[in-house]
Amino acid sequence: MSESGRKVVIGIGLLLATGALIGWSYGHVERGLLIAALLILVWMLRSLIIFERSIHSGEFNAFQYGDGIWQQMASRFRYERDRGDRYKSQRLQLLKEIRRSTRAMPDGAIILDEQLEIITCNRAAKTLVGLKPKKDRGQRVDNIIRDPALTELLRADDPTMTVDIESPMQDSAWLNCRLVPYGAGQKLLIIRDVTERIRLNKMRRDFVANASHELRSPLTVICGYLDSLAGDAAVPEDLRQPILQMQAQAQRMSIIVADLMQLSRVESSGRAGDEEHVDVTAVLTAAARAYAGLESSPDIQVEGDASIRILGITREIESVVANLISNAVRHTPKSGHLKLCWRKAENGAELIVSDDGEGIAEEHIPRLTERFFRVDRGRSREGGGIGLGLAIVKHILQRHDARLEISSTPGQGSEFRCCFPAARISAAT
């Protein structure tokens, strides 16, 4: 029992005893006790009522002095209340700061529940996609942002997948959307303004396409004159060698320009059509035959499953095969072996070009498909590679929903594997 509690008990005991004593002196002990008890009750009731009123008004003036149980209770109450207020204002401050930071975020964030209905969003989401947080609460998010690509993203429910959608608020602005799991069963839809990135990409593509197009016509003229000069018997002997070199370099340049144009074409067009049934085995055989007669080419083996076809564009698959083979031939000695394989795989089919040539160091593999990337800058000049082949391969495969996997061990050879999904495969008719 606390100090003040004991005091109260002692005080009440004393009062009752006094009442009993006075009552006894008059000969009525029980009346004295009763009056004392009533007095205590009245006093307690009065204190209780004042205390109750103090709680409501928040002023504890009546209990300011002394150290009785009521004063103790009042000060305890006041202390707890102040502490609660302090906590509350701290929490509010924190909440305000969190709100302020989500509001300052340039990316839109929308919190969705399991049914993909909107719970809340930040300010950027309001301006980027025109959400009205109060009105749209409980709406499915794709009822407000109605881009088919976004619906696809919501259905796929894959945190690594992102889609670019056109902004519903602004003409020719682009938004990148991503759905990540959040909290218990909730989802967070993150929306980022990528207009600038898309514009830059487009500018780069347009530039490459225009530049290579503009370069082609003068090159054709130069090549034409050089060809006729090289065959002209009237050209003095001391000019013959320079002209032959010029001719070789001009041809090399036209190949580069042609590759650049092809690259910009496959890059800027969307998904490849799937009307043609490409007979990959025939393509592989034809490509192998083209190299068979060459002096420097290694032994080429073809292993094709003629029963499966790719649904895609023949010309582009041919280009993939040609690029992969010419790379492999370039990096394999004459005594080496090249294997072309076309077969069914787990989810679709795969086209494999493998060699036992010099191989590629591991750190170079991720950069192989970058344009103009060359492992060995010094040697590739005379080898004829210009570093566009694998970039073209990558983009063509992307257009066919396929992907390129490269594995290699230096000194033992490399393997280039193109994996086509089942949707792109058909049985031969």
Next chain:
Amino acid sequence: MQASDLTQHISRRFNEDLEELRNKVMAMGGLVESQLSKAIAAVVSGDSELGLEVANDDYKVNALEVSIDEGCSRILATRAPAAGDLRLIVAIIKTITDLERIGDEAEKIGFLASRLAAMDRPPDSYRELKTLGMHVLQMLRDSMNAFARLDDAASIKIVHEDERVDDEYEAIQRQCITFMMEDPRTIKRVMNVTWAARSLERIGDHTKNICEYVIYMVQGRDVRHTDLSESAPEK
């Protein structure tokens, strides 16, 4: 009628059916929006491939219309909806017809775009078509938003917006007539432009219809062929 009213039924299955139907309508709206947006982009940038893509994708809109129609008939037959639910179903049946027509017009614009891409381009690269197209696209977006939010006030605004679209169409037509009179060699191209403008104007009309269905759905009164100034939202 509020958006949340849809989830107030005793039968949970009924709630889900209605929700699903509404989500499908919004998905169809989204598809039509992207079709129209692509069609306009195809005209403005002279991209014949994009134009043909729009024309080829129209079947998706049609398929959605059929499937939503089926869903509506099923609910009508099995649930016998009343009041707000009935209005919702009726509005959906009418809205998807208009959406499908908008899809057809977008298809037409896609075709015209591929045809225009093969001809000489005017120096302004069809700026007036772009302005009209963007205006109509915004109207379509707003009307689908109004449908999702059951926003009758916004719908009334969009209905009035259609008058401005009509004015713009009128202006394009005048401009086209002037071009044709100045230089008869452009007639072939300018005719295609007028057709595209005509399609856009029709889309504006269909959008207006959708907004009228929204008003019907929310307020329960038919405002077609009436003066809209009377139908301020009841408060």
